[in-house]
Amino acid sequence: xxxxxxxxxxxxxxxxxxxxxxxxxxxxxxxxxxxxxxxxxxxxxxxxxxxxxxxxxxxxxxxxxxxxxxxxxxxxxxxxxxxxxxxxxxxxxxxxxxxxxxxxxxxxxxxxxxxxxxxxxxxxxxxxxxxxxxxxxxxxxxxxxxxxxxxxxxxxxxxxxxxxxxxxxxxxxxxxxxxxxxxxxxxxxxxxxxxxxxxxxxxxxxxxxxxxxxxxxxxxxxxxxxxxxxxxxxxxxxxxxxxxxxxxxxxxxxxxxxxxxxxxxxxxxxxxxxxxxxxxxxxxxxxxxxxxxxxxxxxxxxxxxxxxxxxx
Amino acid sequence: xxxxxxxxxxxxxxxxxxxxxxxxxxxxxxxxxxxxxxxxxxxxxxxxxxxxxxxxxxxxxxxxxxxxxxxxxxxxxxxxxxxxxxxxxxxxxxxxxxxxxxxxxxxxxxxxxxxxxxxxxxxxxxxxxxxxxxxxxxxxxxxxxxxxxxxxxxxxxxxxxxxxxxxxxxxxxxxxxxxxxxxxxxxxxxxxxxxxxxxxxxxxxxxxxxxxxxxxxxxxxxxxxxxxxxxxxxxxxxxxxxxxxxxxxxxxxxxxxxxxxxxxxxxxxxxxxxxxxxxxxxxxxxxxxxxxxxxxxxxxxxxxxxxxxxx
Numbered sequence: 001x002x003x004x005x006x007x008x009x010x011x012x013x014x015x016x017x018x019x020x021x022x023x024x025x026x027x028x029x030x031x032x033x034x035x036x037x038x039x040x041x042x043x044x045x046x047x048x049x050x051x052x053x054x055x056x057x058x059x060x061x062x063x064x065x066x067x068x069x070x071x072x073x074x075x076x077x078x079x080x081x082x083x084x085x086x087x088x089x090x091x092x093x094x095x096x097x098x099x100x101x102x103x104x105x106x107x108x109x110x111x112x113x114x115x116x117x118x119x120x121x122x123x124x125x126x127x128x129x130x131x132x133x134x135x136x137x138x139x140x141x142x143x144x145x146x147x148x149x150x151x152x153x154x155x156x157x158x159x160x161x162x163x164x165x166x167x168x169x170x171x172x173x174x175x176x177x178x179x180x181x182x183x184x185x186x187x188x189x190x191x192x193x194x195x196x197x198x199x200x201x202x203x204x205x206x207x208x209x210x211x212x213x214x215x216x217x218x219x220x221x222x223x224x225x226x227x228x229x230x231x232x233x234x235x236x237x238x239x240x241x242x243x244x245x246x247x248x249x250x251x252x253x254x255x256x257x258x259x260x261x262x263x264x265x266x267x268x269x270x271x272x273x274x275x276x277x278x279x280x281x282x283x284x285x286x287x288x289x290x291x292x293x294x295x296x297x298x299x300x301x302x303x304x305x306x307x308x309x310x311x312x
Numbered sequence: 313x314x315x316x317x318x319x320x321x322x323x324x325x326x327x328x329x330x331x332x333x334x335x336x337x338x339x340x341x342x343x344x345x346x347x348x349x350x351x352x353x354x355x356x357x358x359x360x361x362x363x364x365x366x367x368x369x370x371x372x373x374x375x376x377x378x379x380x381x382x383x384x385x386x387x388x389x390x391x392x393x394x395x396x397x398x399x400x401x402x403x404x405x406x407x408x409x410x411x412x413x414x415x416x417x418x419x420x421x422x423x424x425x426x427x428x429x430x431x432x433x434x435x436x437x438x439x440x441x442x443x444x445x446x447x448x449x450x451x452x453x454x455x456x457x458x459x460x461x462x463x464x465x466x467x468x469x470x471x472x473x474x475x476x477x478x479x480x481x482x483x484x485x486x487x488x489x490x491x492x493x494x495x496x497x498x499x500x501x502x503x504x505x506x507x508x509x510x511x512x513x514x515x516x517x518x519x520x521x522x523x524x525x526x527x528x529x530x531x532x533x534x535x536x537x538x539x540x541x542x543x544x545x546x547x548x549x550x551x552x553x554x555x556x557x558x559x560x561x562x563x564x565x566x567x568x569x570x571x572x573x574x575x576x577x578x579x580x581x582x583x584x585x586x587x588x589x590x591x592x593x594x595x596x597x598x599x600x601x602x603x604x605x606x607x608x609x610x611x612x613x614x615x616x617x618x619x620x621x622x623x
Contacts, residue, residue, distance in 0.1 A: 156466075156467040157467075157590055159593075161587075162591070162593055263576075263579045265578055265579055266576045266579030266581075266585075267578035268585075268587045269576040269585050270579075272579075272582055274472075274474045276473040277468050278473070280470065280472060280473060
């Protein structure tokens with residue numbers, strides 16, 4: 001593997017759409033993925049860390065996986081088991097090709113960023129517990145992080161509650177620390193990810209594929225079915241894959257600079273990413289927030305990435 | 313025609329004043345009383361403005377003064393929007409009549425008790441008086457047909473990023489009103505930011521040449537200038553409060569969705585947020601008709617028609 005690519009760390013709570021996001025990331029030739037840090041989120045850490053290894057194993061790679069925070073900074077643990085299944089992969093069993101690293105995710109994150117000042121882009125697609133801990137424990141982490149792109153939050157609306165997106169809601173205190181840290185940051189929120197819908201037909205096609213990776217991608221997405229039927233969805237919202245795709249090709253998404261803070265003390269709106277759209281606070285923008293996306297180009301990139309595995 | 317009996321509960325306020333003119337001009341509406349509330353300005357000033365407006369319009373209905381403060385919080389006022397009087401701009405006559413010797417909530421209670429028909433409450437300020445009514449006289453809820461209010465937003469805010477002014481002023485009162493079980497129509501920022509009055513519209517109103525249209529134009533001169541200087545993206549002035557009245561008469565001008573709305577009262581950032589369950593996550597039953605769009609040109613035509621119906 002060449003080490004000349006863009007240095008990336010993926011922080012995730014794998015998770016079905018995390019798994020798909022990893023599949024897209026792992027076949028990208030321009031990236032040098034230094035490691036994957038796991039966090040509790042969609043399911044517990046005992047699943048999210050090995051699940052990340054299972055996805056790497058599936059495609060014959062051996063990216064080191066580091067176990068991070070097993071619970072949120074301050075609030076009780078909130079899983080999304082009802083969406084992702086008890087094992088986080090919709091009940092699908094995949095082989096585990098290697099072990100989780102001895103080094104902790106926190107140690108790996110702070111060490112890597114310190115050793116590569118300004119060079120690493122972190123893509124965080126789960127709750128922000130690991131990132132917040134890195135900010136809280138390493139005084140130079142913020143200035144040395146090249147960029148942080150998160151899947152989380154929403155300028156308007158929510159998917160865990162009417163006001164909050166799951167990743168932010170799962171650890172609002174961590175998100176508040178991250179949003180206020182001063183790291184150059186992009187938020188890929190529900191405003192765009194809810195538009196990144198993959199049709200049922202593609203998934204049906206993949207489920208019939210001869211290629212193990214493509215077929216597994218189809219089965220993983222298909223396992224959402226019971227949940228999607230319940231909410232009347234028109235297809236599969238690719239929250240995490242869109243976030244990875246954006247980092248590969250920022251022209252897929254239109255962003256707007258704005259001030260966003262996170263509510264942690266509310267009676268109803270906890271975990272809401274409060275976006276100052278009308279600039280009423282006077283605070284300077286701290287986030288590039290995604291406001292629109294090129295759906296067709298994104299879906300093309302995503303489908304090509306997955307189907308690319310059958311052409312190797 | 314069977315008129316819709318209403319009580320205006322307001323904090324004039326330029327857009328409150330236009331809501332009042334619209335209600336007065338409309339034969340479909342019968343104003344049973346007007347109560348003042350603290351918000352855009354102190355309750356002393358908003359009460360005086362109510363008296364002056366009614367005197368100017370020659371409208372004789374009982375008026376009572378609301379509480380000086382929100383239920384549990386200190387008062388926030390908006391002099392930067394409405395000026396030191398709360399109604400800067402037009403010259404209005406001194407009050408030609410006194411206010412009732414009772415509180416706003418007592419007057420509302422009296423009107424409800426005396427009315428044979430259910431009454432629609434139209435609050436265009438903070439919900440302090442309405443919440444007090446429901447706490448003090450819960451038995452009178454069944455005399456309320458509906459609450460058509462200006463306040464809140466399914467998306468965004470105008471005083472904080474998450475809260476609209478009227479709800480932010482008294483979030484606990486808003487919580488009491490939205491959990492009252494009564495039908496609510498919420499003319500929030502989602503629709504009022506689309507109910508834009510331009511300079512050209514203002515001139516059109518002025519040229520109608522009636523006393524009421526002249527007052528409306530003078531109120532809008534001030535309001536449009538404020539928005540041009542502070543929020544040029546609107547291309548005019550959102551006419552917030554008039555939407556709550558206009559919907560009662562011409563619901564066909566508006567698009568709405570029936571959703572559950574709850575008020576946050578504890579957030580550091582989201583206090584006063586009208587959390588609207590747009591995607592129906594919660595099992596909670598919809599409690600609010602949320603206005604989300606208005607046919608702007610037809611709305612302006614409607615206002616012009618009504619302004620020409622008064623002297």
